[in-house]
Amino acid sequence: MKIKPFLFLLLGCATNLLAVTGRAFGQTGDAPSKPTTVLYDRVLGDRETYPEIVLGDVAAQYTPEGLRITGRENVVRLHKYYALGQRTVRYHIRLAEDAVALFQGDKGEFKAYLDMPARTISMEGSPAVYKKIDFIDPAHEYIVDISRDYQRAVFRLIDLYTGQTDQIEATICGQGGCGAGAVCSETVVGRQYDYYCFGLAKGSEMTVRQICVLSPACDLTLLLYGDSITEPDGYFPTKDYPLSWVQLIMRNVKGKAISSGRGGTTIDHLLERIRNELPYLKAKYVMVTIGTNGGNTEANLSELVEYILAQGSVPILNNIPANESGTHIPVNAMIEKIRAKYGIKGCRFDLPTSVGYDGAEVDKNTMWYEDLGERAVYHHPNVEGSARMYARTLIDIPEIYE
Template identity: 55%
Template sequence: MDKYYSLGERFIRYHAKFSDNTIATFQSNTGDFKVLVNLREHLLSIESDPEISKKIEFVNSKDEYILEIYHTYQQAKVKITNLSTGQYTEIEAVNDGPGGHGAGVINTGFRVGMQHDYYCFGLLEGDFLLVKQITVLSQKNDLVLLLYGDSITEPESYFPTDNYGESWTQLIMNHIKGKSMSSGRGGCTINEVLIRIKNELPYVKSKFVMVTIGTNGGNSIEKLSELVEYILAQNAIPILNNIPCNESQTHIEVNKQIEIVRQKYKLKGCRFDLVTSLNQDGLQVDKSCMFHEDYSGSWGQIYHHPNVKGSIQMFIRTLIDIPKIYQ
């Protein structure tokens, strides 16, 4: 499907029919998440490590089915329903993030892919797979706040489940008076945000749209302006945050551009760089606020994903800089 989604609370619905020997995959185009419908062995599976499977003896070649794949932050759920009998079964898995990387890993828990980017399906083996309709749905609409960003705004991919409620996005959303949602994608830039916001915001709708982007490069005053103007055109209020500090200090120049655009459009934004810096000046990263990611031999020692301490400080800073979102 040539539409890109990263809403934290979404699901895709396939209306499908199978042959008795079908083995079909329903997955993300990156391959980070795969669901298998295997009529040879009558199994519904999530290809996690270890794999999670459940028997689906009621699935046959005569009837038609609705297959739903849910993404709710750290939880993935799959449900298959027989349209003739109403019989269904479902399986679920919860991603338990590692915290850091390499020597910085603090949790060896269960890993489940984030269903990144584009939805795909295919016939791996068997006579046929018929997909009659595909629908992507948000689990919420008419929001107070929608958050956009890269991996910093996708803590579900790296936060240990035990502490996930203390990630900065969850702290903010749990204090909003009304509905809220995030749309983060690890590794993305403003280019990807500009693509996916057009697939999400017009349908979900939100009073405020908070953007925290630039850690992976790609920002420019022109692109930031384009993003702001698109949000305004959707009758939403843009909030353009400073990105947190990182070990290479690339945040300094990025945040100068962000401030120029804020001034240009008279926008509010949160100074996440201040509360993640050693001297509260937005310059040198406070490593105690970040998960340690050890990429020895390539990128080196990385500190730019907020841990519990950093997340709490970022949340508190929103109470100072953008209290209006909580009113």
């Protein structure tokens, strides 16, 4: 197909969709000194190396036009760990007429496809979502935007030659608890854990010209970090999601706020991802609620606090809520020791989630009931627990709302 000159101009303009506030198009390197919504941005070619792009055993090579992938076994990984509840990965790609491109998180929980021969875009899930896109043309190049907005996932396709665009989306709905504790049916949508991956699911080849990771906001008042407790996206029913403690806090902060919660993680995971997020976004306050899954030590908690301070932010180190096994008690003793060491504040989330407000036995009325068969779990705050936790922040750290 012969492309008219004005379409090349359009291509150039459309590619500038990758250029957003705070970073020049195509630049990369160390974190900027000022806030930016761009967390990562690389134009791919054959004149430099990209150590953060892990090819593994995928058959692929760098060419002047970008990374050409011909292998259909496994996927390429962008080795940058992200867990922001609001973020977008953006690819500039071209596909062969027989190609099916795959975009996923490295855990495989989230998978999305651009199918050139079928002319569809789709996302796996329960239920799966797909859409016929009539304007798909193998002679054209595309921007693929994959966004996470807490419980909502969006796959957006932009034709760089015509400017046409279309999208699909899906929303997670958590069950509340598990088993006998479930309060509604679940809608499953992958949350794009933890490293962005892409590859060729079928067909002969795909070329990736550029990769960009974006946040919807920077220069934040508050950035919240934690494990699954700070990620109610996965367990809260959608109708109650605005009443989750994270959303209550962020909605009442006067400035901009984003959360970065990741279920099942420890402080070591947090230390890895905060380096890919905080230096770019910048935040006045950084609130951390970590330790449910173990791993807290004086050394790594100190490292975390000192890193936050070095970024010019005010660290807030919270006590973790009470839980059914009582493991919060020694964890919180360690957290309180670190707060005293650095003279910093934190919220006593263990008090409003415990019987008698003493930080000891969990108040089961404040937690979702998770029936795991051999044991019952109470450590993810429900609507009541969230309201109490939010109210406690008004006592312990009211300055975040000023």
